[in-house]
Amino acid sequence: MNFLEERILKDGIVKPGSVLKVDSFLNHQMDIALIDQIGKEFYRRFADKPVTKVLTIESSGIAIACSVAREFGVPMVFAKKSKSVNIDGEAYVAEVESFVQKKKNLVIVSKKFLRADDHVLIVDDFLANGCALQGLISLVEAAEATVEGLGIAIEKGFQDGGYRMRNLGYQLESIAIIESMDEKTGEITFR
Amino acid sequence: MNFLEERILKDGIVKPGSVLKVDSFLNHQMDIALIDQIGKEFYRRFADKPVTKVLTIESSGIAIACSVAREFGVPMVFAKKSKSVNIDGEAYVAEVESFVQKKKNLVIVSKKFLRADDHVLIVDDFLANGCALQGLISLVEAAEATVEGLGIAIEKGFQDGGYRMRNLGYQLESIAIIESMDEKTGEITFR
Numbered sequence: 001m002n003f004l005e006e007r008i009l010k011d012g013i014v015k016p017g018s019v020l021k022v023d024s025f026l027n028h029q030m031d032i033a034l035i036d037q038i039g040k041e042f043y044r045r046f047a048d049k050p051v052t053k054v055l056t057i058e059s060s061g062i063a064i065a066c067s068v069a070r071e072f073g074v075p076m077v078f079a080k081k082s083k084s085v086n087i088d089g090e091a092y093v094a095e096v097e098s099f100v101q102k103k104k105n106l107v108i109v110s111k112k113f114l115r116a117d118d119h120v121l122i123v124d125d126f127l128a129n130g131c132a133l134q135g136l137i138s139l140v141e142a143a144e145a146t147v148e149g150l151g152i153a154i155e156k157g158f159q160d161g162g163y164r165m166r167n168l169g170y171q172l173e174s175i176a177i178i179e180s181m182d183e184k185t186g187e188i189t190f191r
Numbered sequence: 192m193n194f195l196e197e198r199i200l201k202d203g204i205v206k207p208g209s210v211l212k213v214d215s216f217l218n219h220q221m222d223i224a225l226i227d228q229i230g231k232e233f234y235r236r237f238a239d240k241p242v243t244k245v246l247t248i249e250s251s252g253i254a255i256a257c258s259v260a261r262e263f264g265v266p267m268v269f270a271k272k273s274k275s276v277n278i279d280g281e282a283y284v285a286e287v288e289s290f291v292q293k294k295k296n297l298v299i300v301s302k303k304f305l306r307a308d309d310h311v312l313i314v315d316d317f318l319a320n321g322c323a324l325q326g327l328i329s330l331v332e333a334a335e336a337t338v339e340g341l342g343i344a345i346e347k348g349f350q351d352g353g354y355r356m357r358n359l360g361y362q363l364e365s366i367a368i369i370e371s372m373d374e375k376t377g378e379i380t381f382r
Binding site: 062110 | 214215219220221222223226227249250253254257258260261266267268269271300301303304
């Protein structure tokens with residue numbers, strides 16, 4: 001069992017509706033030492049890639065993305081959620097559906113910060129149905145840049161996002177993959 | 192002139208309506224080395240305070256708050272913007288008006304992560320009219336915790352947030368204070 005799986009067992013809480021609360025260390029209160037360990041682990045797994053930029057989506061991916069970008073020595077860019085398309089043509093736009101909030105958001109990134117010669121490592125805290133990742137991939141593709149890989153802290157293996165991303169040929173690295181969660185007993189099983 | 196003022200002169204862009212765009216290094220694309228330098232500078236300025244937690248508000252404060260929290264060796268907590276009050280009583284809630292977006296948001300923080308014995312350093316990327324800071328201070332006060340200081344990367348000295356915060360007796364440390372900006376010439380003057 002790795003460091004993140006151990007921490008999930010220690011402090012994660014299973015809630016009804018396939019929700020795993022990790023807000024005491026990953027996405028509300030942040031344990032910076034853990035976040036940095038996640039950053040170093042992604043660097044180890046993608047060290048052979050010519051990464052020029054780390055891309056994530058606000059808000060809870062930002063801390064992890066900073067730590068990864070520090071390891072690679074490259075800038076971090078976070079896509080912003082938006083209600084309306086900024087129609088000045090200065091931004092790439094994609095549509096993302098949130099699993100937890102059950103609503104659609106637009107995500108945008110300024111064209112200045114994704115260029116055709118960029119090699120992008122996309123990171124996020126969670127992967128469930130993959131809609132956020134799909135949106136981020138669309139942004140990179142719109143810029144004609146290269147997706148070098150997908151780094152996820154916690155993948156819900158019982159939803160199909162990971163399956164779809166691997167099927168599309170992306171190198172998807174999830175540090176903890178949850179096989180199942182029992183909301184009655186609170187038991188968590190990793191793949 | 193300090194490191195952040197130099198960077199603002201080099202890469203900041205003055206836009207109509209007293210808007211300073213620093214999205215190439217501070218709040219859309221992030222220069223991690225610069226963010227870490229900001230974190231170390233806040234640590235230097237608040238090193239004598241018994242800080243137990245760093246608090247910010249999503250999204251653009253998160254990167255800076257991570258770097259500060261790393262220096263102090265304490266957790267970072269970010270308040271979340273919300274449309275609706277979560278009425279399960281598990282969160283502290285405050286109202287914040289955004290200067291740029293001209294709209295009101297609720298900001299919430301889980302009661303689990305702010306406790307009466309916490310000594311909180313509040314940080315953010317920008318200070319204009321101080322509404323975001325006021326909201327964060329309200330959250331700390333609701334928890335009966337102690338505000339140890341306010342750390343701001345860029346203060347707009349021509350708006351009254353900084354004046355009000357210092358008048359209230361808080362130790363407010365802004366790394367760059369903008370005295371004036373000329374949207375015609377693009378000239379920026381620091382205090």
